[in-house]
Amino acid sequence: MADVMEVNVMTGEETTRSYTQQEKDNIAAAQAETKKNFDALDYKTKRKSEFPTIEECVHAILDDDLEALQAKRTAVKEKYPK
Amino acid sequence: MSKLVVAEIEDAAGGNPFSITISAEQATTSLAARDFTSIPAGVKEIKILLAGVSTSGTSPLMVQLGDAGGIETTGYVGTGYTSNTTNLAVTTGMAVMASTIAAQTDQGMMIICLQDSSNNTWVSSNVTGSSNDDIGHGGSFKSLSGVLTQVRLTTVGGSDTFDAGAASIQYQ
Numbered sequence: 001m002a003d004v005m006e007v008n009v010m011t012g013e014e015t016t017r018s019y020t021q022q023e024k025d026n027i028a029a030a031q032a033e034t035k036k037n038f039d040a041l042d043y044k045t046k047r048k049s050e051f052p053t054i055e056e057c058v059h060a061i062l063d064d065d066l067e068a069l070q071a072k073r074t075a076v077k078e079k080y081p082k
Numbered sequence: 083m084s085k086l087v088v089a090e091i092e093d094a095a096g097g098n099p100f101s102i103t104i105s106a107e108q109a110t111t112s113l114a115a116r117d118f119t120s121i122p123a124g125v126k127e128i129k130i131l132l133a134g135v136s137t138s139g140t141s142p143l144m145v146q147l148g149d150a151g152g153i154e155t156t157g158y159v160g161t162g163y164t165s166n167t168t169n170l171a172v173t174t175g176m177a178v179m180a181s182t183i184a185a186q187t188d189q190g191m192m193i194i195c196l197q198d199s200s201n202n203t204w205v206s207s208n209v210t211g212s213s214n215d216d217i218g219h220g221g222s223f224k225s226l227s228g229v230l231t232q233v234r235l236t237t238v239g240g241s242d243t244f245d246a247g248a249a250s251i252q253y254q
Contacts, residue, residue: 002113003114003115004113004114004116004117004234005108005112005115005116005117006117006119007105007106007108007116007117007118007119008119009103009118009119009120009121009251009253010120010122011120012105012106014108016113019114019240022152023153023155023240026155026156026174027155027239027240027241029155029174030155030174030175030238030239030240031239031240031241033173033174034172034174034238034239037170037171045168048167048168049167049168049180049181053166054166055215
């Protein structure tokens with residue numbers, strides 16, 4: 001299965017190819033580093049990335065849907081405990 | 083104040099240093115990466131142009147630089163930021179934002195400029211707007227082992243696939 005489309009900017013020629021093994025290894029290493037960096041964040045930062053947005057909070061208040069909103073927040077807090 | 087009018091101006095390589103070249107637009111509707119190759123030597127500025135680009139997952143977009151030896155995947159210094167969320171330091175490429183979702187599209191531009199030709203150091207800056215009501219920012223630098231010949235648009239994770247939009251580059 002192809003992963004990359006290469007476009008020659010001089011000729012416009014397009015070719016597709018799969019990742020090389022080196023590229024696959026690089027991607028695996030990058031994914032491991034990304035996970036490591038995320039794991040190193042404090043719980044507040046982790047929660048912030050998944051908490052409902054301010055807009056969602058406003059809609060929940062106006063739509064009288066606070067229970068569902070709190071359930072979402074609780075799930076995030078349990079996912080990333082203090 | 084006098085004005086100089088000439089018919090043609092050339093740099094040492096015989097090219098017009100003020101000419102801007104734009105690549106053909108590439109649909110970003112499949113696969114995990116778009117490589118723009120054969121960028122000529124002497125280029126000092128590249129713009130990555132995104133129009134409604136979307137991927138299948140939540141891995142943020144990023145740009146990687148390459149030379150004759152291939153795309154370089156380490157040694158980047160920089161951070162992407164997405165408004166309302168968080169920052170993401172990335173060392174494997176130039177992050178366009180810190181987070182994304184599968185349903186969003188992104189539009190905007192990353193400018194990558196040659197900062198030091200003696201060691202092929204490039205710096206980037208970008209602002210993009212998403213369809214998900216947030217903004218992506220980023221700033222990075224990277225020293226290549228050789229003269230830049232290619233750039234890659236992909237995701238930090240490298241495995242999410244493009245599923246909407248188009249991208250092109252300008253260089254001069």
